[in-house]
Amino acid sequence: MSNHYKFECSSCETEYSPSPSLIECEICDSPLNIKYLPTHYSGGDNTSLEIPLPLNSQSELFSLGEGNTPTVNLTNTSALLDVNLLAKNESQNPTGSFKDRGTSILISCLLKFGIKEIVEDSSGNAGSSISAYSAAAGIKAHIFAPETAPPPKISQIKVYGATHHSTPGSRDKVTESARKYAVKHNLIYASHNLSPYFIEGTKSFGYELLSDTSHTFPTDIVIPVGNGSLYIGVYKALTELISYKLITQLPRMHFIQAESVKPIASAVYNQKWNNKMVLQTKAGGIAVGSPPRLNQVINVMKVSGGECDTVHEEEITNWQLELARTEGIYCEPTSAAAFAGTSKMIKSGKIRKGSTVLVPITGSGLKDTSPV
Template sequence: MTALPDCFCPADGTRVPGGSLDWCCPVCRGPLDLDFAPTPASLKSLTGRVNSLWRYAECLPLSAPTVSLGEGRTPLVTLREGVSAKLDFLMPTLSFKDRGAVLLAELALRLRPRRVLADSSGNAGTAIAAYCARAALPCTVYVPGGTSPKKLEQIEAHGAQVRLVDGDREAAALAAREAADEPGTFYASHVHNPYFLHGTKTYVHELWEDLGGRLPDVLVVPVGNGTLLLGAALAVAELHGAGLIDRRPALYAVQAAAVAPLAHAWDEGADDLVGTTPTAPTSAEGIAVPRPPRARQILRAVRDSGGAFLTVTEDQIRHAQRDLASQGLYVESTGVACWAAVRDGVLGTRTAVVPLCGAGAKTGLARERASSGSDGSGPGPLTTAQP
C-alpha cells in the first residue's frame, strides 16, 4: 500500500500522521487539510481513461479504487446563453456527495476501523452509507430529526444504522463527533476529513476537461459547510499552478437567506463568523449550517478569487425549482439555490456554471413560504452580500 500523506491543521500547523484515525486537530479540534500537492495531467493525456472521476488519478491522494460505482463525469448542459449546469444529481446516490464519499470509503478500507460514523442532513449520509455498503464496512449515520423521510429511507436501504438526533444539523454533528472519539472509529466527516475535499474537487477538473481546457468566468457554488467550494478552490489552484489555465474563475458562494452566517460575515468584512446569525426554516436543508467549521477557509477562498456571496429567499428557491423542472431537470431545493441566485442576470455577460447537486426525488418540491420581498406571485429580489 502506498504511504498516506500526512494531515495538518490549517489554523495552528499541528501535524497528524497519515494513517491515523484522528479526525481533527488534537490541539484546537478544528478540521484538517492534506499535505498533498499534485500536478494534473494534460488534457491530451486524459483521452481513453476510465470514465469516472478516477481518470484524474494524478490529483487524487488514493489510487487503485476498489469501491467505485462509476461516480463523476456528469453531463454539462446549457440553461441559457452564458450559463450552464453540471448535472451532479446524476450520481449513483443522486447527489454530488458521491465525489467525496468514495474517497472516504477507500481511505477507511485502508485504515481498517472497527466502525464508520458520519453525520449529515441526508445526502452525505446517503453517499457514505452506499460506499460503505460497497466496501462491506459497518456504518452509522447521525441525522437531525427533521431530515427528509426519503433520505432516511435511502440511508437505511444501504444497510447503515440511522441515529436520529433531536435538534438541528449542528446537534447531529456534535453527537457524531462525541462518538467519533471512541477507539477504532473512523469518522467519515465530509467537513473535517480533507479526503472529501479532494473528491469534490474533481467537479472542476471535469469542467476544465469538458470545456476544452478552460473554465468559465464564474463558478457558482451552494455553501453550507463549503465542501464543494473548497474542493473547487483546490482544483483551480492545481490547474493554475500547472499552467493549464491562465486565469482563475471567481467563486460565487450561495446561501439561503434563512441561514446565511457566511454571507453575514462577508457583509461585515470579517475573516470569520460574526456572533450568532439569526436563522429561520428553509427548504434548502443541505446548506442550513449555522456554524460551518471551515468558515475562515471558505471566506478566504471566495475573497482570494475575486468572488462574492449571494443569498436567495425561499420564494426564489421555489420558483427556480419549478423553472428547472419546466426545462426537464427535477432537482431538490438545496440543489437549485445557485440557479435561483443567477437566473435573473446578476452576473451580467460573464460565463458561469452552476451545479445541480441533488435529485428532486430526494425531497420533492419546495413548500411555499412567506418571505420578505415577495407576495408569492413571483421571485423576490436577489440579495447580494457586499464584501
C-alpha cells in the first residue's frame, strides 16, 4: 500500500495508517481527511498539473470517464441577476451527477485494498454512482436508500445490478441501517459522506476551473450542501492551487441548504436545530439532518469569506423551471436550490453585483421527479 499519505482526524488531528475500514477518528469520532506527506508535493504548472491523489500513479485510477464537464455562461440569468453567472454542468458525468468524481477515487482505492463487497447509503445520486463503478470493478454493492427516494434513481441503482435496500424513516435512519448492516455482515462501509477518499475525488472539479480558460475565474462559488463532499473537495483543490501559486486568491465559497433541512446554516446563525425538525424536501441530495462534516463546512465558509442561506421548497421548484425555460438546463432540485440561494444572496447583498459566480449543476433533472 502506498505510503505517501495518511488519514488525519478533521478535529483532533490524530494520524492513522490508511485503511478502508477506518472512517472515523477512534478518539473523537470526527471524520477523517487525507494528509499528504510533504515529499509528495512536487508542485505543478499550467501545462502539467498534478492533482495530489491517494494513488501511486494514474494507472491505478479506476475511471468511467468522469470529469472535464463543460462550464457554460448563463447569459439570460446573468442579465436578470446582474452578475456573470456560470454553471459547471456535472450532469454530464457517467451516471449523471458530480458524485462520479468521488466514486472514481473511492473505488480505485478499494480495489487496491482488495475489497470485494461494500455497503453505502445514499439519497440516490451517490448510490447510483457507486453501483455503476462497482459493477464495472467487479465489487458487490449494497445500497441503502430512503423509501422516498425518486424512482428514477432507485431504478438506476437496480439497473447497475446493486442490491437495493429500501429503508423507511429519515435520511439519518438510512445511514444507521447501512452501518448496522456493514457491522453485522463484516463488510466495508464505503460511505461517500465519511470516506476521506471520496472528497479527494471531488477536488478535480476545482482543478478544472483553472484549466477551463473560456471565462473569467470565479470570484464566488455557490454550492448546495448536505454533507459538503463537493464543497470541501473544491476548497481543498483551490488551496492546493494557491500553494502551487496558480491562483492568488480563494474565491468566496458560499453554501445553500434547504429550509426543511438546515443543520449547518442553523449552526452558523446560532439557531436551534435537531433531527426532529427535519421536513421533507425535494432537494434529496442535501437532506442530511446531522452532517458529520458540519464543522469543516463552516470552516471553509469562514476562511473563504463566504456566506450561507436557506431556500424554501417553492423557490427550489421555481428555479428548476426558470433554468429549464430560460437557459435550457434541466437540473435536479438540489442544484436548483443553489441557484435559488444565489438569487437571494445577490438580492440581500451577500454576493456583490458584477461578481463572477459559479454554481454547479450537481445532477440531471432526468434522474428526479418531474416538477410539472
